[in-house]
Amino acid sequence: MAARAAAIVGIHELASRRVDGMSKWQIKAECAARALADAGLTFADVDAVYDAGETGPMAGIAVPEYLGISPRLVDTTGVGGSSYEFHAAHAARDIAAGRARVALLTYGSTAKSESRAIGTGARPPGDPAPASNMETPYGLPLIGNYALVAQRHMHEYGTTPEQLAEVAVTTRAHAVRNPEAVAGLAALGIRNSGEITVEDVLGSRMVADPLHLLDCCLVSDGGGAVVIAAADVAADCRTSPVWILGSGEAVGYPGNTRDITTSAAARSGPPAFAEAGIRPEDVDIAMIYDSFTITVLTLLEDLGFAKKGEGGPYVEGGRLRFDRPGAPALNTDGGGLSSNHPGMRGIFLLTEAARQLRGESTSQVDGARTAVAHGNGGLLGTRHAAATVVLGRD
Numbered sequence: 001m002a003a004r005a006a007a008i009v010g011i012h013e014l015a016s017r018r019v020d021g022m023s024k025w026q027i028k029a030e031c032a033a034r035a036l037a038d039a040g041l042t043f044a045d046v047d048a049v050y051d052a053g054e055t056g057p058m059a060g061i062a063v064p065e066y067l068g069i070s071p072r073l074v075d076t077t078g079v080g081g082s083s084y085e086f087h088a089a090h091a092a093r094d095i096a097a098g099r100a101r102v103a104l105l106t107y108g109s110t111a112k113s114e115s116r117a118i119g120t121g122a123r124p125p126g127d128p129a130p131a132s133n134m135e136t137p138y139g140l141p142l143i144g145n146y147a148l149v150a151q152r153h154m155h156e157y158g159t160t161p162e163q164l165a166e167v168a169v170t171t172r173a174h175a176v177r178n179p180e181a182v183a184g185l186a187a188l189g190i191r192n193s194g195e196i197t198v199e200d201v202l203g204s205r206m207v208a209d210p211l212h213l214l215d216c217c218l219v220s221d222g223g224g225a226v227v228i229a230a231a232d233v234a235a236d237c238r239t240s241p242v243w244i245l246g247s248g249e250a251v252g253y254p255g256n257t258r259d260i261t262t263s264a265a266a267r268s269g270p271p272a273f274a275e276a277g278i279r280p281e282d283v284d285i286a287m288i289y290d291s292f293t294i295t296v297l298t299l300l301e302d303l304g305f306a307k308k309g310e311g312g313p314y315v316e317g318g319r320l321r322f323d324r325p326g327a328p329a330l331n332t333d334g335g336g337l338s339s340n341h342p343g344m345r346g347i348f349l350l351t352e353a354a355r356q357l358r359g360e361s362t363s364q365v366d367g368a369r370t371a372v373a374h375g376n377g378g379l380l381g382t383r384h385a386a387a388t389v390v391l392g393r394d
Helices: 024-039 061-065 080-096 144-157 163-174 177-189 199-202 263-274 295-304 310-319 347-356
Strands: 004-014 046-052 074-075 103-111 206-208 222-230 242-253 286-290 370-378 384-393
Touching: 004 024, 004 080, 004 103, 004 286, 004 347, 024 061, 024 080, 024 103, 024 222, 046 061, 046 080, 046 177, 046 295, 061 103, 061 144, 074 080, 080 242, 080 347, 080 370, 080 384, 103 347, 144 295, 163 177, 163 295, 163 310, 199 222, 199 384, 222 347, 242 347, 263 295, 263 384, 286 347, 295 310, 295 370, 347 370, 347 384
Parallel strands: 046 074, 046 103, 286 370
Antiparallel strands: 004 222, 004 242, 103 222, 242 384, 370 384
């Protein structure tokens, strides 16, 4: 098992899915204060800040100023929804190297309040970039990329819309046990905030063939914070430490020889498991980025939970529910499909994994000892970033 040098010691997630008048900055500050209080620490203890820049440019300067922190280390890695898994991995390495003792990760978003179109609007042309000549002129929207992956997966492996729908059914089964998720569904105008069936998913309107409305994540407001500390600090914290045991990072992008049904997770997962000294079959909790149902199915395969092409049968029959032994429990907070998705969801993978390993989840897995938080940033099927973090408890 990996050396235990750094642990998650404080977490907080904003309860509201639709805020009234709060700014991104206020969300970040509130979550940071509460996560530090959860750990029994203060802003004065923080000496490292990790930020994805969702509040605007120059975050490495602006965030410490707003929070009143004078860090000796700042990391502004911004790779979309996977940023926070990158941050957790970097914080663990920095703490192990003696460069920091208490790291703070924060996120705040008002995507719903701003009525921000995420996923369906075509991306506007910008400065010359890898996508400019072959994708941008044709107006391929974000969701179109995922629909292409789903279509290819179906063509290559016989995956069915019913199998994709199983992912949404499982995450909703977990969401209905989470009062904040249920309240959030109502606040976002979701008419049916109860459990759903495969037939419900297939009966929801088509957005980008073969992805139906219930195959797609919510668009919400939200925020969260995570505090990661050195072992000696963790020993004096209020909470049980959730150790960072291993991590891996990778990027993926289009190419003539690349298979769009295989993500960069196929390269970030193996080093994370190897460093942690475990295998996918040892994992109790799988917090997998769920922008769309096809995202989850692809990532489960690429991380080694199922062989490539066998993700469809793997998720059938509610196998990934918290109360079904024999497979890891999937996104037990309700995930981006049924709890919250403010644009970049990676921080919530860490907070729910920590809740599970602290025995505090609303869909608690008995005796959970290991968890994987895997973030996917960018666009699956084209250019994207992957980060895998393996967590464990004493």
